Amino acid sequence: MIATTPEFGLAHIVVMGDVMLDRYWSGKAARISPEAPVPVVQVDNIEDRVGGAGNVALNIAKLGGKVTLLAVIGDDTEGDVIKKLLEAEGVICDFVTVANARSICKLRIMAQHQQLIRIDFEKTPLVFNKEALFAKLQQTVCSHSVIVFSDYGKGTLTDIERYITEANRAGLSVLVDPKGGDYTRYSHSHLVTPNIVELEAVVGACKDEEDLIDKGRQLLQRYGIEALLLTRGEAGMTLIQSHDIHSLPAQAKDVFDVTGAGDTVIAVMALSVALGMSLYDAMYLANLAGGIVVGKLGTSTVSIPELTRAMHGDRDFLYGVVSEDELVGLLASARANGERIVMTNGCFDLLHAGHVTYLEQAKALGDRLIVAVNADASVKQLKGNTRPINKLSERMAVLAALACVDWVVAFEEETPERLYCRVLPDILVKGGDYTPEQVAGGDCVIKAGGEVRILAFVDGQSTTAMINRAKEKA
Structure with a gap:
């Protein structure tokens, strides 16, 4: 599998x-027409899709x-x-x-998410x-x-x-x-x-x-x-x-x-x-x-992201690998429920015990943990041409499987500053010997009322050390 x-x-x-236009007119049907026994739809949304x-x-x-x-x-x-x-x-x-020909168009009239009627505009078979x-x-x-x-x-x-x-x-x-x-x-x-x-x-x-x-x-x-x-x-x-x-x-x-x-x-x-x-x-x-x-x-x-979640069991549609836009929508619901949002980032190329400990400590600071992951190109910029060892989709899938991680999202830039400034977590977590002022995106988070927390890495645990040990045993 x-x-x-x-x-x-x-x-x-x-x-x-055969290509066609699927057109949707949607609204509420709250009354019956006085002209005929049919519902009257007050259209408040028109949407075009390709069929x-x-x-x-x-x-x-x-x-x-x-x-x-x-x-x-x-x-x-x-x-x-x-x-x-x-x-x-x-x-x-x-x-x-x-x-002088008509493109195929199918108009659907919708009310309360139910299709009332479909009207087809077409002259087929097509002559061309x-x-x-x-x-x-x-x-x-x-x-x-x-x-x-x-x-x-x-x-x-x-x-x-x-x-x-x-x-x-x-x-x-x-x-x-x-x-x-x-x-x-x-x-x-x-x-x-x-x-x-x-x-x-x-x-x-x-x-x-x-x-x-x-x-x-x-x-x-x-x-x-x-x-x-x-x-x-x-x-x-x-x-x-x-x-x-x-x-x-x-x-x-x-x-x-x-x-x-x-x-x-x-x-x-x-x-x-x-x-x-x-x-x-x-x-x-x-x-x-x-x-x-x-x-x-x-x-x-x-x-x-939807396909990836489905592949990995979909613990709940509120968990797993998500796009940036999906994450923003999910955060709105989480914040409406009074949940405290924690966020961190990294390459996470070869996941080890130090990573897991660090992520568990980060999750303990709030209710939801977001992990932002460097795309493959930015890992190469940071770590050199031999990295990443695991491609982005694999790194994200492994992180999403951790019980302490709620959402995993990718970013293309060398630093996640733009993403942090958009998401504005309650707590931005970084590992190492940084000061809060040195953390990319920290200024945005602090100005929005959040905080930056620095966690210590676990001694002796690093991806580089894992690679070196593997080379020694090869």
Whole structure:
């Protein structure tokens, strides 16, 4: 089983398929219209999100992957919004833009977190220059290792057989989120990810587990597909290959909305495959990510801190590895409960008994302990080119597992001064022979009414000493 969050930033992925705008109008419905027996929604919030293939690309980008999206949009305001939202998150948009055509938009009217109605603005199947889209694919495949085809049946992937042939010729791993009952279109893919309803629409009703696996394998053989990842709702996921079967239980604690969950699953599968992980390990991560996203309302994505927390048992959603913005929100709740916040920082490259003693002493000064950890680049600046020995995600995961640590957050700068000045803990703790005035960020904390405390290190305990002892024994 995977112990640390993979370096998804090394993955280069192409996503191709139907892209759409998911628009949400939300408010309160407190009365019935006098004109007709329907609720009146007083709209107080309008939110735009990207759906379909765009949501797959966005999930990849949010997890740090490099992603290029090939899609078709109209020359209209909705198309501009789609592109703006994606590019803001680092997605490279290589679109075929069609004059006098309408971008697909799905408007959902929400009240008290419940969807009252969905209104679709679309004219499908899409009519566009297919040679122009194919040319974009040819130009893109040479610099990527994985391609995801996200088929929502809107027309972008009408010629998907040709696209798959080109991707296979270029040596890419081909992943497909399918639509409809004709799997001839998906022949010679590496992985297809239907849900149970979609699969049974193709192979017929499955009377039991054995029948399901048998029919899944027949489908693989018939269409030359290497693997089938079946999402099964409350029953979790099943990975079917010619000789191996693996199943995982569902991870969701509460299911609020399954919109876009399949997008998240195939995005994490693509990222994992791009890094050379086994399909089973990829399924493990995708299952965790799917469990996170169905607990959110509407088309959503998963972050690295969320995935990391899920990987390490999630003692409580108020504990573990968090982003800086998440930390600020959590602190507001903690302070509202009258909790005293303690914070410290360091590289924590090789965790030893001295670190643990120091962190336990720091936690004893208050109710919550935050540990800020130097990113890999800043460790190298401070300690030299041979450090860190353990990458950031591994160092943070180990710290998060300590009972005395509540939250672990990373910082990119050489010192955590900016972070301390934003968080403003009640107590800033530093180890060593500093004076409070010498501690980076101490001025901000003191001016805000906090204090700086200096704790003594445990004699004979240091990362350098551990490395030297290891060298002597080598």
